[in-house]
Amino acid sequence: GAPTISIFQKPPGVIPPGGSTTICCICQCSNGKFMMYKGSHQVPTLEQSGGRAEFSISNATYEDRGSYICHYLEGDAVLARSTELEVFVEELRLPQPNLSVLPGHEVAAGAEVMFLCTTTQPSTGCYLYLEGQIQAQVFLREQGDHNFSLVQKGESGRYSCQCYTLNALREWSAVSNTLDLVVR
16 A cells, blocks of 8 residues: 655644744655645755655744645655644743653553643643644643643653643643653
8 A cells, every 4th residue: 555654743832933843754665755845835855764854944933834744756656645734833921831640751561641731820721742643632621720631541752741721812831841751
């Protein structure tokens, strides 16, 4: 079958104006080339070996917002397309939340872990990011004002969380500290 392309932001999250991130496309492919588009415009990528292309956004502006997609070509034939990655650029007005994990940073394979995203901001929701994945998990608030918890099967990788107000003018926090979870 056709190869599949993963597209993701590294580091993930809503970017502030002036901030930076890298859009990565990875494919189990042989020796073709990548083309990355924002809308219908091609954007320049840094070609690297091993089926990977990257596009860096530095000093982000609102112009950088939008949908990014990767095509993988051999010759002139497009063999695969990634899903669309939506990039958001917003002022980050809320304080940075703190991310922690129970029972700890190292867990056995198949074990459940509980992520805690703690913020002093009332009436917020939060997202959990795992670097390399396009979709974020939504935190639900427990009793008490400041902790959000999310229980899921442990997956190795680099996690962070980011919170937003639940009102009409959605305001965002800075991204939390990162946390590396090791599954043994």
